[in-house]
Amino acid sequence: MKKISRRKFNSRLGKGLGGAALLAGMPLSHVTACAPKQKDSLGIALVGLGSYSTYQLAPSLQDTQYCHLAGIVTGTPSKEKEWAQKYGIPSSNIYNYENFDSIADNEAIDIVYVVLPNSMHVDFSIRAAQAGKHVICEKPMAMNVEECDAIIQACEKAGVKLSVGYRLHSEPYTQEVKRLVREKTFGDVHYVSADAAYMSRGNPDQWRLDIKLSGGGALMNMGVYSIQSVIYGTGENPISVQAQEFSTRPEYFKQTDETITAQFEFPGGAAGNIMTSHNASANRLYGSCDSGWYELQPANHYGPLHGRTSEGEFSFPHERQQKLQMDDFAKHILQGTKNLVPGEMGKRDMIIVEAVYKSIAEGGAKIKLDLGEMGLS
Amino acid sequence: MKKISRRKFNSRLGKGLGGAALLAGMPLSHVTACAPKQKDSLGIALVGLGSYSTYQLAPSLQDTQYCHLAGIVTGTPSKEKEWAQKYGIPSSNIYNYENFDSIADNEAIDIVYVVLPNSMHVDFSIRAAQAGKHVICEKPMAMNVEECDAIIQACEKAGVKLSVGYRLHSEPYTQEVKRLVREKTFGDVHYVSADAAYMSRGNPDQWRLDIKLSGGGALMNMGVYSIQSVIYGTGENPISVQAQEFSTRPEYFKQTDETITAQFEFPGGAAGNIMTSHNASANRLYGSCDSGWYELQPANHYGPLHGRTSEGEFSFPHERQQKLQMDDFAKHILQGTKNLVPGEMGKRDMIIVEAVYKSIAEGGAKIKLDLGEMGLS
Numbered sequence: 001m002k003k004i005s006r007r008k009f010n011s012r013l014g015k016g017l018g019g020a021a022l023l024a025g026m027p028l029s030h031v032t033a034c035a036p037k038q039k040d041s042l043g044i045a046l047v048g049l050g051s052y053s054t055y056q057l058a059p060s061l062q063d064t065q066y067c068h069l070a071g072i073v074t075g076t077p078s079k080e081k082e083w084a085q086k087y088g089i090p091s092s093n094i095y096n097y098e099n100f101d102s103i104a105d106n107e108a109i110d111i112v113y114v115v116l117p118n119s120m121h122v123d124f125s126i127r128a129a130q131a132g133k134h135v136i137c138e139k140p141m142a143m144n145v146e147e148c149d150a151i152i153q154a155c156e157k158a159g160v161k162l163s164v165g166y167r168l169h170s171e172p173y174t175q176e177v178k179r180l181v182r183e184k185t186f187g188d189v190h191y192v193s194a195d196a197a198y199m200s201r202g203n204p205d206q207w208r209l210d211i212k213l214s215g216g217g218a219l220m221n222m223g224v225y226s227i228q229s230v231i232y233g234t235g236e237n238p239i240s241v242q243a244q245e246f247s248t249r250p251e252y253f254k255q256t257d258e259t260i261t262a263q264f265e266f267p268g269g270a271a272g273n274i275m276t277s278h279n280a281s282a283n284r285l286y287g288s289c290d291s292g293w294y295e296l297q298p299a300n301h302y303g304p305l306h307g308r309t310s311e312g313e314f315s316f317p318h319e320r321q322q323k324l325q326m327d328d329f330a331k332h333i334l335q336g337t338k339n340l341v342p343g344e345m346g347k348r349d350m351i352i353v354e355a356v357y358k359s360i361a362e363g364g365a366k367i368k369l370d371l372g373e374m375g376l377s
Numbered sequence: 378m379k380k381i382s383r384r385k386f387n388s389r390l391g392k393g394l395g396g397a398a399l400l401a402g403m404p405l406s407h408v409t410a411c412a413p414k415q416k417d418s419l420g421i422a423l424v425g426l427g428s429y430s431t432y433q434l435a436p437s438l439q440d441t442q443y444c445h446l447a448g449i450v451t452g453t454p455s456k457e458k459e460w461a462q463k464y465g466i467p468s469s470n471i472y473n474y475e476n477f478d479s480i481a482d483n484e485a486i487d488i489v490y491v492v493l494p495n496s497m498h499v500d501f502s503i504r505a506a507q508a509g510k511h512v513i514c515e516k517p518m519a520m521n522v523e524e525c526d527a528i529i530q531a532c533e534k535a536g537v538k539l540s541v542g543y544r545l546h547s548e549p550y551t552q553e554v555k556r557l558v559r560e561k562t563f564g565d566v567h568y569v570s571a572d573a574a575y576m577s578r579g580n581p582d583q584w585r586l587d588i589k590l591s592g593g594g595a596l597m598n599m600g601v602y603s604i605q606s607v608i609y610g611t612g613e614n615p616i617s618v619q620a621q622e623f624s625t626r627p628e629y630f631k632q633t634d635e636t637i638t639a640q641f642e643f644p645g646g647a648a649g650n651i652m653t654s655h656n657a658s659a660n661r662l663y664g665s666c667d668s669g670w671y672e673l674q675p676a677n678h679y680g681p682l683h684g685r686t687s688e689g690e691f692s693f694p695h696e697r698q699q700k701l702q703m704d705d706f707a708k709h710i711l712q713g714t715k716n717l718v719p720g721e722m723g724k725r726d727m728i729i730v731e732a733v734y735k736s737i738a739e740g741g742a743k744i745k746l747d748l749g750e751m752g753l754s
C-alpha cells in the first residue's frame with residue numbers, strides 16, 4: 001500500500017470548501033463558508049479499476065495539479081475497500097455500475113474518466129454526461145463512429161466537456177514533433193512512418209481479445225496511436241487509406257486482428273505508412289521532410305520517450321503522460337484553455353479505423369476519406 | 378589526379394606473368410616463363426564510367442586484395458584519357474561499346490562489371506559472358522525476369538561466374554543481422570520493416586527517370602535493397618505481396634515511380650513492410666523477434682552504418698562495401714568460396730519487383746509468390 005502524506009490527504013478533503021486557502025496555510029476555520037468558490041482542483045472518478053487505472057491513472061493523479069482522484073466506480077467489492085484505504089476515498093465517493101447514475105448528486109466529482117472495455121464506453125460516457133459530469137473517454141473512443149456521435153451529442157446536450165484518453169498530446173516529445181511540423185522547421189513532410197505494437201502472450205480470455213468487448217484487435221488498441229502519429233506527424237488528416245491484415249496465430253487471436261499495416265495519402269503530398277500489432281514489438285514515429293527528418297523511438301509507450309532530428313537529439317524531463325493529460329483537460333475546464341483532445345478527434349480516428357477495416361475487407365482497395373480539418377489540434 | 382605508387386602500378390602489370398613472385402621481391406627476369414600460374418588478383422573491367430564507377434567502384438578497387446582495376450569500357454573518349462592517367466590503365470585495356478567484344482582476347486581482364494543503365498545490363502552481361510569473362514551485373518539485375526534468365530543462361534553456357542552488384546551481403550552489419558536471424562538469437566522474426574529512400578531533385582534528364590533506360594523508379598533503384606532487407610531480415614523468401622504507389626511530383630517523376638510501399642507475408646509467420654522512394658529520405662531495417670529486436674539505421678547507404686539490438690549497440694570498422702563485395706566475388710572465382718550474390722538472387726528480386734508492380738496495377742491486391750529457397754544465401 002502506497003502511503004500518502006497527511007497534508008496531501010487533508011488538502012484533498014478540503015478542496016471542496018476552500019482548498020486554495022488551505023494550501024496557503026490558513027486554518028479551515030478562518031474560511032468563511034459563503035458562496036461556493038471556484039475549485040482549483042477538479043475531482044475525478046475513475047470508472048473501471050483495471051490495470052490502466054491501477055498502474056497509470058491512479059498513480060498519475062497523485063501528482064496532478066488541477067485535478068485529483070476523488071472517486072471510483074467498480075463492479076468488484078474487494079477493490080472498493082482496497083482503493084478506499086490506499087487513496088483515502090470516502091465511501092460517499094464510491095459507486096458500482098448499478099448506482100453509478102446517482103453520481104449526479106455528488107459535488108466532489110467533476111470529471112468521470114471511463115476506463116472500461118471499449119464496448120462499455122458509449123453507455124458510461126453518456127450516463128456520465130447525463131449526470132452532469134465532464135467526461136474523459138479512454139481510447140479508442142467507442143466501438144464505431146455511430147457511438148462516437150452519440151457520446152458527442154450527449155455531452156453537448158448536457159453542456160459538459162468531453163475528451164478522449166489520448167495521453168500523447170500533452171506529452172513534450174509529441175508536442176515537439178507537432179511544433180517541428182507546424183513551423184515547417186524542415187519544410188514540408190514527404191513521408192511519415194508510425195509503428196505501434198507490442199507482443200501479446202497473456203491471458204487468452206482478456207477482454208482485448210474478445211471482439212464483443214473490444215470491437216477489434218491491435219488496430220483498436222495501439223493502432224489508433226499509429227493513426228494519431230501520422231496525423232500529427234504531417235499536421236493533416238489523410239485523404240485516402242489502403243490496408244492489409246496479417247494473421248499467423250489464429251489459435252490465440254481468434255476474433256481480433258493480430259497485425260495490420262495501412263498506407264495513407266495526405267493532401268500536402270506526404271505518404272504515410274503505419275503498422276500496428278499484438279504480435280510484434282515496434283514503437284516509432286519517423287518523418288522525412290524537405291530538408292531534414294525527425295524521429296521518436298520509442299514514440300508512444302508510457303516513456304521516457306527518445307527524440308532526435310537530422311540536427312541531433314532532443315530531450316525533456318520525464319513526467320507521467322497521464323498526469324499531463326488529465327491536468328490539461330482540467331485546465332481546459334477551469335481556465336478555458338484549449339481542449340487538446342476533443343471528442344471529434346476520437347470520432348475522426350474511428351472513421352479512419354472503419355476505413356482501414358473496409359480496405360482490408362476489399363482486399364487492400366483504396367478508400368477515400370473526406371475529413372477536412374476534423375479533430376486536428 | 379590521384380597518384381598511385383610505382384610499386385602498385387608495377388605489381389598490376391606484372392600479375393599476368395607472375396605477380397606473386399614480383400610481390401615477393403624477385404626480379405621478373407628470374408621467373409621462368411612456363412605454364413601460366415594461377416593469378417592471385419583478378420583484373421576487373423568497369424563497363425560504364427558514371428558516378429557509381431567513378432566515386433565508388435574505382436576507389437574501392439584501389440583497396441581490393443583479390444581483384445584490381447584492369448580495364449575500362451566507355452563511350453566517352455575524354456574519359457578514356459582521364460581514367461588511363463588516373464589509374465595507370467594501358468590503352469590495350471580500354472574499350473568502347475563498339476569494340477567491346479574483342480575483350481575476349483584480353484587475358485588481363487577476368488571480370489567484367491556492368492555498371493550501365495538498367496536497360497543495357499542484359500546486352501553487356503551476355504556479351505561479357507560470351508567473351509569468356511566472369512560477370513558482375515549491377516543491381517537491379519535487368520529490366521525484367523526474362524532478361525535475368527537470359528543473363529543466367531548465357532553465363533552458364535559460357536562457363537563463367539555471375540554475380541549481381543548487391544554490395545551489402547559482404548558488409549559486416551548486414552552479415553550480423555543475417556547471423557542473428559540464422560542463429561535465432563532472439564527467436565523467430567515476427568515483423569520486419571525496411572525503408573530505402575532518398576530525395577531526388579537533380580537533373581530531370583537523368584537516366585533513372587527515363588523508363589526506357591531504368592525500367593522503373595524508386596523500386597528498381599533503392600527498392601531492391603528494401604526487398605533484400607526484408608528477406609535477409611527474416612531469412613526467408615516472401616509468399617505474398619501487396620503494394621501501393623504514391624505520386625505527388627508527377628512533373629518531375631514523369632515516367633517512373635516516386636514512392637512505393639509493399640507488405641509481405643513470410644512462411645515462418647513474419648509480416649514485412651517496405652517503403653522505397655525518390656521523394657523522401659529513409660534508410661532503416663528493423664526486425665522484431667520473439668524475445669528481442671535488431672535495427673540497422675542507416676541500413677543500406679554506403680556507410681558507415683549503425684547497428685543495435687534490444688541488448689545494445691554493435692559496430693564494425695568501416696570499409697568500402699564495394700571493396701568487400703568485389704573481393705568476395707574474386708575469392709569465389711579464385712578459391713571456390715561461396716558466391717554470396719548469385720544471379721538467381723537478382724532474378725528472384727526481379728520476380729518480386731514484377732509482383733509489386735502487378736499488385737499496384739490491381740489496386741493493392743495480394744499477389745502470391747512461389748519462390749521456394751530461390752536466391753537465399
